[in-house]
Amino acid sequence: AQSVTQPDIHITVSEGASLELRCNYSYGATPYLFWYVQSPGQGLQLLLKYFSGDTLVQGIKGFEAEFKRSQSSFNLRKPSVHWSDAAEYFCAVGASGTSYGKLTFGQGTILTVHP
Amino acid sequence: DTGVSQDPRHKITKRGQNVTFRCDPISEHNRLYWYRQTLGQGPEFLTYFQNEAQLEKSRLLSDRFSAERPKGSFSTLEIQRTEQGDSAMYLCASSLGGGRRDEQFFGPGTRLTVL
Numbered sequence: 269a270q271s272v273t274q275p276d277i278h279i280t281v282s283e284g285a286s287l288e289l290r291c292n293y294s295y296g297a298t299p300y301l302f303w304y305v306q307s308p309g310q311g312l313q314l315l316l317k318y319f320s321g322d323t324l325v326q327g328i329k330g331f332e333a334e335f336k337r338s339q340s341s342f343n344l345r346k347p348s349v350h351w352s353d354a355a356e357y358f359c360a361v362g363a364s365g366t367s368y369g370k371l372t373f374g375q376g377t378i379l380t381v382h383p
Numbered sequence: 384d385t386g387v388s389q390d391p392r393h394k395i396t397k398r399g400q401n402v403t404f405r406c407d408p409i410s411e412h413n414r415l416y417w418y419r420q421t422l423g424q425g426p427e428f429l430t431y432f433q434n435e436a437q438l439e440k441s442r443l444l445s446d447r448f449s450a451e452r453p454k455g456s457f458s459t460l461e462i463q464r465t466e467q468g469d470s471a472m473y474l475c476a477s478s479l480g481g482g483r484r485d486e487q488f489f490g491p492g493t494r495l496t497v498l
Binding site for chain 2: 272274277300304309310311312313314317319358360362364366367368369370371372373374375376
């Protein structure tokens, strides 16, 4: 069965600092990977996704993620964090076959940004 | 189209009561998903529809839970004889249904509190 682990429950960074959120997945075949962001009172918003090809994926709001098959990782990065990035971030892997939309999410990482 | 909408946004009920939630997907989307998110956890898959057909249900969806999507448009999720353990955020998402590269768009969720 597929699974996703986000080792960091809570991360605090200063505004303007760089950010890396970790995600490790377990999946038997080529994974389809996603990063979502959830702000209080808001629905989940897709930041970026990896299906195949270039292992460095660019997303919205200046985020990027790198797929590393050898490490089963899909870490999210941002070179300079803004106060508005404070939110909870979820990594997810998609199922295969006709259940392709069935996403398995990690526990999430809460990001706090200090001024 | 303003995206996926859910109603109500908040529901407080007493243990043993029945509750029903509604989800209106993006109009041209064929797939509709329900997830449950408890405090401190990522969303967990409950069930999904392809048009009006319910194609898969999670083991999390006990006999007290039922979901419908009449005519392949909006969907309802009913919980009968609610228990305190049902307290959670119930998220709905929809997608075009075009395969593994499908992107899910999430609604703001319905927060259920069972007293």
